[in-house]
Amino acid sequence: MSIGNSPPADDRPSVGRAIQQARIGAGLTVDEVSTTTRVRIPIVHAIEQDDFTRCGGAVYARGHIRTLARAVHVDANALVAQYDAEHGGGVTPTPAGPLFEAERIRPEPRRPNWTAAMVAAIVAVVGFVGFTLFSDADQGKDSTVAGESASAESTVKPTPVKPADPKPDPTESAIAGVPxxxxxxxxxxxxxxxxxxxxxxxxxxxxxxxxxxxxxxxxxxxxxxxxxxxxxxxxxxxxxxxxxxxxxxxxxxxxxxxxxxxxxxx
Known part of the structure; x- marks a missing residue:
């Protein structure tokens, strides 16, 4: 069902009624729509009765309308436009108070500046790797000049490697992997x-x-x-x-x- 070319405003169904008619026409139950969209059953019932108070605000109402409209194959943009026309339109700021019992806002903590420390650590690692590679190259040249015995010894002798540092904590490794x-x-x-x-x-x-x-x-x-x-x-x-x-x-x-x-x- 599509309401892209809808009849005059006095004759067209309401937003909730349009979703309900499309759902019934698609042969879907409210339970099936709720399972597909993850919109809870009471909210689906309320929207089909044009009760948007359970959505938690206009922003969430628009999101639910779009989700349900797509699930029942109806024009989501047209329904959202109709909703805006009937409810004042436009996105309004979310109230400062909590909209849901479970919501939590974490304040921005003051944190030390890790950027300089990380840059210094990266420079140290790059310098160590470069020094190791340069040393290995010099050792290879010296071994070639020294003769067959020294060359063989250089071939089988393992490259000195700095003892590996203890594996970092998973949390530190994960944080170091992003900027x-x-x-x-x-x-x-x-x-x-x-x-x-x-x-x-x-x-x-x-x-x-x-x-x-x-x-x-x-x-x-x-x-x-x-x-x-x-x-x-x-x-x-x-x-x-x-x-x-x-x-x-x-x-x-x-x-x-x-x-x-x-x-x-x-």
């Missing part, structure tokens, strides 16, 4: 599809929509990444190279903010 002067967030829909939203420190929208199962998105910013996860239990989250072991429960909406450094330190 220390940026915050890097990678989201993977490991267990199922989830609606996600990502913004940078200035509130600029980086992404908004449904992340299908198995798909990944990576976001970076110089200071902070703000996330909204429609189904926290369905995603796998890596922040600054380290996996966040507990994002949230299945079907739970989470609002999270991350800055540079270890995501667990704050």
């Amino acid at each position: 220390a002067d940026k915050v890097t967030v990678k989201i993977t829909a490991a267990k199922g599809a989830s609606w996600i939203s990502a913004k940078d420190v200035n509130g600029r929208l980086l992404h908004e929509g449904v992340l299908q199962r198995g798909a990944s998105k990576t976001f970076t910013d110089s200071k902070r990444i703000d996330l909204v996860l429609g189904d926290a239990g369905a995603v796998q989250l890596f922040v600054n190279g380290k996996e966040v072991t507990k994002v949230g429960d299945a079907g739970q909406v989470e609002r999270l903010s991350y800055t540079k450094g270890d995501p667990e330190a704050g």
Whole structure:
């Protein structure tokens, strides 16, 4: 069903009614639509009755409308435009107060400047590797001039290697693998599809929509990444190279903010 060429506003069905009619026409139950979209059954019922108060705000209402419209094969853009026309239109700022019981906002912690330390460590490692390679080359030349005995000894003699440092802690290795002067967030829909939203420190929208199962998105910013996860239990989250072991429960909406450094330190 498509409402791209909809009848006059007085005759066309409401947003919720259009979704309900399309779902019935597609032979789908509310349970089936909820399973496919990860939108909870009570919210699906409420939207089909044109009750958007359970969505948690206009931004989430638009996201649910788009997700449900695609699931029942109806024009999502037209329905969102109709919703905006009927409810004032435009994206309004999210209230400062919590929208969900489970939401948590992490303040930006003050952290030491690791950039200089990391640069010094990298320079030291590169210098050591270059010195080792140069020394090996000189030893090979000296062995050739010294004669067959010295050459054979040089061939079989192992290259002096500095004793390996203890393996770093997995957390330190993971954080060292990403730029220390940026915050890097990678989201993977490991267990199922989830609606996600990502913004940078200035509130600029980086992404908004449904992340299908198995798909990944990576976001970076110089200071902070703000996330909204429609189904926290369905995603796998890596922040600054380290996996966040507990994002949230299945079907739970989470609002999270991350800055540079270890995501667990704050």
